Structure formats: C-alpha cells, structure tokens
Amino acid sequence: xxxxxxxxxxxxxxxxSAKRAANLTNSLLAFSRKQAVNLxxxxxxxxxxxVQKLLERLLSEDIELCVQTSAREITIMADRTxxxxxxxxxxxxxxxxxxxxxxxxxxxAHASIDKAFIHKHGYGKAGTYARVTVADTGHGMDxxxxxxxxxxxxxxxEAGRGTGLGLSTVYGIVKxxxxxxxxxSEPGKGTAFHLYFPSVRVRREKARQVEPxxxxxxxxxxxxxxxxxxLQLMKEILREYGYTVIGAADGDEAxxxxxxxxxxxxxxxxxVIMPKKNGMEVxxxxxxxxxxxxxxxxxxxxxxxxxxxxxxxSKSNFLSKPIAPSLLLERLRTLLDAEVPGPx
Numbered sequence: 001x002x003x004x005x006x007x008x009x010x011x012x013x014x015x016x017s018a019k020r021a022a023n024l025t026n027s028l029l030a031f032s033r034k035q036a037v038n039l040x041x042x043x044x045x046x047x048x049x050x051v052q053k054l055l056e057r058l059l060s061e062d063i064e065l066c067v068q069t070s071a072r073e074i075t076i077m078a079d080r081t082x083x084x085x086x087x088x089x090x091x092x093x094x095x096x097x098x099x100x101x102x103x104x105x106x107x108x109a110h111a112s113i114d115k116a117f118i119h120k121h122g123y124g125k126a127g128t129y130a131r132v133t134v135a136d137t138g139h140g141m142d143x144x145x146x147x148x149x150x151x152x153x154x155x156x157x158e159a160g161r162g163t164g165l166g167l168s169t170v171y172g173i174v175k176x177x178x179x180x181x182x183x184x185s186e187p188g189k190g191t192a193f194h195l196y197f198p199s200v201r202v203r204r205e206k207a208r209q210v211e212p213x214x215x216x217x218x219x220x221x222x223x224x225x226x227x228x229x230x231l232q233l234m235k236e237i238l239r240e241y242g243y244t245v246i247g248a249a250d251g252d253e254a255x256x257x258x259x260x261x262x263x264x265x266x267x268x269x270x271x272v273i274m275p276k277k278n279g280m281e282v283x284x285x286x287x288x289x290x291x292x293x294x295x296x297x298x299x300x301x302x303x304x305x306x307x308x309x310x311x312x313x314s315k316s317n318f319l320s321k322p323i324a325p326s327l328l329l330e331r332l333r334t335l336l337d338a339e340v341p342g343p344x
Contacts, residue, residue, distance in 0.1 A: 081324035097138030219266030251277025
C-alpha cells in the first residue's frame with residue numbers, strides 16, 4: 001500500500017496494535033507457565049557473567065552494576081534464554097526505580113529451603129537451591145504494592161512506560177523452573193528480589209559442554225526495528241561482538257539505509273511488523289537492489305502464526321522475540337557464513 005494512501009494510517013495502527021498484542025501474549029504465556037522451555041544443565045554464575053556486559057548497556061551510564069557470584073559454580077536445570085530474560089526484566093525495573101544513589105547488585109549463593117522458610121512464606125519444597133538476588137537502591141515499595149507486583153498488568157510506572165507484565169513474566173519463568181521468588185522492600189530503602197532455583201549435581205564435563213560460545217564478526221548489519229528499546233538492545237549486542245550496526249526505525253528508513261549502504265551490508269535483521277512498510281514490503285524492495293541480500297526476520301508472533309498470516313514464507317529465516325543474545329549471535333553467524341546461491 002502506498003504511503004500517501006489515506007488508509008495507510010489505519011493499516012499502520014492495526015499492525016502496531018497486533019505487535020503489542022503479540023508481546024503481551026508472550027508475557028502472559030510465561031505467567032501462565034505455558035511457554036515452551038528447554039531445560040539443560042547450566043551454571044547460574046556463568047549465565048550471569050555472560051550477560052553482564054549486556055546488562056551494563058541496558059542500564060544508564062550513572063548506574064553501577066555490581067556482580068557478586070558464589071565461589072563455587074551452582075548448576076541448575078535452566079532455559080538459558082529465559083534466565084537472561086529474567087535478568088533483563090529485573091534490571092529494567094531497577095533502572096526505572098532508582099533516582100539518586102543508583103547501584104544494582106546481582107549476587108548468587110548456595111541456599112537451602114527448610115521448614116523455617118516454608119513456615120515464613122507459606123510455600124516451598126525442602127532442598128538445595130541456587131539463590132539469585134537482584135537488589136537496587138531505588139525508592140522501594142510499601143506492603144500494598146508488594147502484594148500485587150506479580151499480577152499481570154499491575155504497574156507503578158507512569159502511562160506509556162510499560163505494560164505491567166515485566167514482573168509477572170519473571171514470576172512465570174521462575175515457576176516454570178520449579179523455583180520460588182521472594183521480595184524484600186521498604187519505601188526509601190530499595191528492593192531486593194530473591195530467586196530460588198533447584199540445584200542439581202552433574203559431571204563438570206557435562207556442564208562445560210552446554211556453555212554456549214558467543215560467535216562474533218566484523219560485518220555490517222542493518223537492523224530494522226520500530227521499538228526503540230529493542231533496537232537499542234540489538235545494536236548494543238551486535239556492537240559488543242564486533243559488528244558494525246546501522247539502525248532503522250521504520251520500513252521506509254530501512255529501504256533508504258540499504259540503498260545507501262548496500263555494498264557493505266552483510267545481512268539485514270528485520271522486524272516483520274513495522275510502520276510505513278512491513279518486513280516483507282521492505283524485503284521486496286531491497287531484493288530488487290540486491291537479489292542475494294541475506295535477511296533474518298524477527299517478530300513477537302510465533303513462527304506458525306506468522307506463516308499462517310502470510311507475513312513471511314516458509315523459506316524465510318525467522319526468530320521469535322524475545323531473543324536471547326546467544327541465539328541471535330549464533331543464527332547471525334550461521335547466515336553470514338552460508339553460501340549465497342548463484343543465479344540460475
């Protein structure tokens with residue numbers, strides 16, 4: 001549809017609403033414990049240190065991130081992608097809650113859940129756990145707020161700054177890992193979230209095997225994403241691992257940037273739903289400029305939903321958001337290293 005068509009504004013509004021709905025659906029799936037998980041032995045310390053630089057980029061420059069891991073690694077059965085999502089959600093909440101003294105501390109420790117814990121909190125299963133504490137120096141919460149923070153759509157943020165699903169997503173993911181979460185907070189004294197994940201014993205060699213390598217590169221990547229925070233996060237991840245990044249906030253901008261820099265762009269990461277032109281419309285235009293262009297489509301919708309709606313075809317390279325940094329980097333490297341078929 002041409003951008004000067006009077007119906008275009010309504011189409012863009014519908015697409016934008018659909019995108020927000022998809023993100024809400026993913027968060028609600030996590031809260032209701034229906035989101036797919038891939039549990040493998042993972043060292044919790046290794047996960048945290050692996051995402052530390054990304055968290056530093058996510059926080060403001062005036063926030064100090066202090067990571068204190070246990071002397072011995074603690075292995076848990078975890079979906080690494082979802083643990084990274086927990087850390088990013090809690091870090092974002094902490095960032096928005098801190099004003100004057102701004103320190104975020106993430107620590108790990110060996111812990112046990114015993115009768116005293118169960119009696120105090122009214123839940124829990126006795127055993128050994130990895131405890132992850134995320135503590136900030138923010139404004140804190142009163143008892144009334146604490147009672148509701150894990151409810152979907154509950155938020156203390158001003159209108160337009162969040163959906164109220166960040167902490168409910170955290171809660172759902174922790175539950176999917178058979179874990180528990182407690183919170184300590186007082187007005188003016190900051191907030192500390194304590195996450196408990198059952199620890200497991202595995203052979204050290206096996207634990208090493210599942211530690212992912214984060215592939216890097218030097219190519220130039222065009223990232224087309226209309227959500228400002230998601231775009232910034234992707235840019236920071238890619239730059240951290242050696243890539244040069246060009247950002248585009250809508251479909252028209254993506255086409256302009258590609259036309260200007262196509263001779264040095266190695267791959268395009270493209271959101272399926274964007275204002276002005278959607279992902280497939282952009283792909284159609286840039287393919288005319290470079291038939292061999294490599295594209296990785298991303299969306300808050302599941303792959304099956306996107307295929308059913310005909311937004312992308314079955315041959316398209318596709319990832320569902322949210323995307324763990326490790327998965328993004330691995331898929332990116334695979335596509336960049338793949339040979340481009342020659343003309344028939």
